[in-house]
Amino acid sequence: MSLNGAPVAPPEFQIYNSYVIDPQYARYFTIAWTSTLAAFTLLNAPNLIRSVRRRRLPSYKGLWENLHGYQPVQPSEEKQGDPPPPPRTTPLQQMHTMVASMVQPISLRCLPRMRVDFGQMILLVGITVAAILCLTQAAQLKSNANRAGFMALSLLTPTFLFASKNSPAALLLGKGYEKLNWVHRWSGRLLFLMATIHGSLWINNRIRNGQDNLLRTGLKEREGQAAYGLLCMIVLLSLRPVRVYAYQFFYAFHVLGYVAFFIMICYHTPYAEPWIYPPIAFWGLDLLLRLVRFRIKDAYATAVDQQMTIVRIPDIQGGWLAGQHVRLRVFFNGRPFESHPLTILNADPATTTLPASTGITLGVRAVGDWSRALNRLATDQGADGRLTVMVDGPYGGLTFDLGDFESVLLVAGGSGATFTVGALDDIVGRVVRHRRAKGEKTRVIKFVWFVRSYGTSLIGADKPFWGNDRVYAGCISWFAPILAQLAETCHGASLSISFHFYVTCLCNPDELLPIRNSTIEESKPDIESLLAPLLGRDEEKGEGIATLGGIAVAASGPESLICQARNAVAKVGPSAARRVGGVQIHTELFAL
Structure with missing residues (x-):
C-alpha cells in the first residue's frame, strides 16, 4: 500500500x-x-x-505641422553627383x-x-x-x-x-x-x-x-x-x-x-x-x-470634374509615409459622424519635388452619397471654399520600402492611382532630391494606369488644384500635372520613369498636358506581360531590363486587378526570382 x-x-x-x-x-x-x-x-x-x-x-503620434516653413529644392541637385547605391x-x-x-x-x-x-x-x-x-x-x-x-x-x-x-x-x-x-x-x-x-x-x-x-x-x-x-x-x-x-x-x-x-x-x-x-x-x-492622432484643420476642396474632388489640408506638413491613408470627416450638410478612408496622394514637403506641394492632398472619387455631396459642395464654393475637417491617421502604407528595390512596377486601376502617385512622388523625392541619402537602390520605375478615358474637353475653373494654369477633365487628367512634373524631375537623372496608360476610350487626348516617356493604348494587357520586361524575359526584343537589385510590385484598385497582380507575381518561378534579386508585391484593395 x-x-x-x-x-x-x-x-x-x-x-x-x-x-x-x-x-x-x-x-x-x-x-x-x-x-x-x-x-x-x-x-x-x-x-x-x-x-x-x-x-x-509608422508614427503613432499622428500628423504634425512644420513651424519653420518649406522651400522646395530644384531637382537638378541629384544630377550633380549621384552617389551609387550600396551594392x-x-x-x-x-x-x-x-x-x-x-x-x-x-x-x-x-x-x-x-x-x-x-x-x-x-x-x-x-x-x-x-x-x-x-x-x-x-x-x-x-x-x-x-x-x-x-x-x-x-x-x-x-x-x-x-x-x-x-x-x-x-x-x-x-x-x-x-x-x-x-x-x-x-x-x-x-x-x-x-x-x-x-x-x-x-x-x-x-x-x-x-x-x-x-x-x-x-x-x-x-x-x-x-x-x-x-x-x-x-x-x-x-x-x-x-x-x-x-x-x-x-x-x-x-x-x-x-x-x-x-x-x-x-x-x-x-x-x-x-x-x-x-x-x-x-x-x-x-x-x-x-x-492623440485626431486633428481638426481647415481644408480646401476643388472639383476637378464631376467624378473627382481634390481636398488640400495645407497646415499639415509631416507625419506620414508613402501610401498611407487617413480617415476624413468633413463638417458639412449634417454629416459630422461620417468618416471615410482616403489615400494621401503626395509625399511630405520635406521629400516631394513637386513645386507647389504643401500639406496633405487627398483625391476623393465621387462614387457614393458622401463623395457626391462633397463634389457638389466644392463645385458651388469654388477653389477658395474653406471647409472644416477632422483627420484621423495616418494608417496603412507599403509593407516594404520601394527604395530597397532596383526596379519598381506601380499598377493602378481607376482611383487606385491615388496610392501609386503618392508612392511615386515619395521615391522620386528620395532619389532625386535627397540623392539616395538612405541608400535607395531604385533605378527603373514603370507606372501603369488602367482607366476608362484619357481626356475630354477642358472644364472651367478659377484656380487649378496643383499650381498649373490649366485644369483637365477625364480620368488621367485628374493627376496629369503631377505625373508630368515628376517625369520632368527625373529627366537626365539616374532614375528612369516610364508611364503607360491603358484606356477604353481615347476621347480627346490632345487636350491633355504632355507627359514625358508616356504611352497610351486602347487595350488591357495582363500584368504578367507588364512584369516580364523587368524580369529580363524580353531582352531579345530590346525591351528587357537587367536587374539584380530586386523588383517591387505595388498594385491598387478593384478586386480583379489585385487578384491579377498577385497571380502575376506568383507565376515568377523561384529561380527567376532569385536571379533578379527577389520579387515582392504590395496590394491596396479599393473596396469595402
Whole structure:
C-alpha cells in the first residue's frame, strides 16, 4: 500500500471538472496563435530593422505641422553627383529572398472574387483546425459543453487584436490594420461557431434531461441566451452588404453591440472576466492613440470634374509615409459622424519635388452619397471654399520600402492611382532630391494606369488644384500635372520613369498636358506581360531590363486587378526570382 499521498481514482472513475480542464485547452489555443504571430514577426524582423534604421516606422503620434516653413529644392541637385547605391546584400536579406521565392508561387495565388489568397487560406485552415482540436480533445461535449464556451472566450483576444486600427500586431508584422482585418473576421466567425456549439449542446442537454423549463426560468440560461442574441446581431449586421450600403450603421452597432455583449457575458459566467481584459486593453489603446492622432484643420476642396474632388489640408506638413491613408470627416450638410478612408496622394514637403506641394492632398472619387455631396459642395464654393475637417491617421502604407528595390512596377486601376502617385512622388523625392541619402537602390520605375478615358474637353475653373494654369477633365487628367512634373524631375537623372496608360476610350487626348516617356493604348494587357520586361524575359526584343537589385510590385484598385497582380507575381518561378534579386508585391484593395 502506497503512503505517498491520498489514493487517486482511475481515470474512468474520475469526475470531469470542466472548470479546470476546459480552460487549459483554451490556453493551448492561445499559445498556438500567439506562437504563429511570433513566427511571422521573426520573418518580418529584417524589414522592421531596416525601417528603424531609416526612421521610416509608422508614427503613432499622428500628423504634425512644420513651424519653420518649406522651400522646395530644384531637382537638378541629384544630377550633380549621384552617389551609387550600396551594392552589398546581407545574408539575412538573401535568406529572406530565397524563402520568399519558394513560398510566393503558392501563397500569393488567388481566385477571382475571393478576398484571400492561398497563403491566407492555409492560415485560416490552420486556425480552424487548431480550434477544433482544442475543442474536441478529451472533451465530454454532450454532457458538458463548457469547452466550447471557453474556446469562444479565448477567441475574443485575436478578434480584437486584429480589428483595432492601432494594433501592436500591425507594427510587428509591418502591415496596416486593413491587411490584418481578414484575421479579425475569421476569428469572429469561429467565435460565433463556438458560441453556437456551446449554446445548442446545453439546450439539447436540458431538453434530454427534462429540464427544459430552465431555459425559460433559469437566470444563467437567460443571460446566455441574451449574450448569444447580441452575438447573432453583431454577426448578421457585419455581412458585406450591410458594410457596403450602411457602413455607418454597421460601425455604430458593432461598437455598441460588443459593449453590451461583454456586459452580458460577464453576467452569464464569472469565468469570462480574465478573458475580456486583453480585448478591452487593445480597444482602449486603440481609442487612446486615435484621440492623440485626431486633428481638426481647415481644408480646401476643388472639383476637378464631376467624378473627382481634390481636398488640400495645407497646415499639415509631416507625419506620414508613402501610401498611407487617413480617415476624413468633413463638417458639412449634417454629416459630422461620417468618416471615410482616403489615400494621401503626395509625399511630405520635406521629400516631394513637386513645386507647389504643401500639406496633405487627398483625391476623393465621387462614387457614393458622401463623395457626391462633397463634389457638389466644392463645385458651388469654388477653389477658395474653406471647409472644416477632422483627420484621423495616418494608417496603412507599403509593407516594404520601394527604395530597397532596383526596379519598381506601380499598377493602378481607376482611383487606385491615388496610392501609386503618392508612392511615386515619395521615391522620386528620395532619389532625386535627397540623392539616395538612405541608400535607395531604385533605378527603373514603370507606372501603369488602367482607366476608362484619357481626356475630354477642358472644364472651367478659377484656380487649378496643383499650381498649373490649366485644369483637365477625364480620368488621367485628374493627376496629369503631377505625373508630368515628376517625369520632368527625373529627366537626365539616374532614375528612369516610364508611364503607360491603358484606356477604353481615347476621347480627346490632345487636350491633355504632355507627359514625358508616356504611352497610351486602347487595350488591357495582363500584368504578367507588364512584369516580364523587368524580369529580363524580353531582352531579345530590346525591351528587357537587367536587374539584380530586386523588383517591387505595388498594385491598387478593384478586386480583379489585385487578384491579377498577385497571380502575376506568383507565376515568377523561384529561380527567376532569385536571379533578379527577389520579387515582392504590395496590394491596396479599393473596396469595402
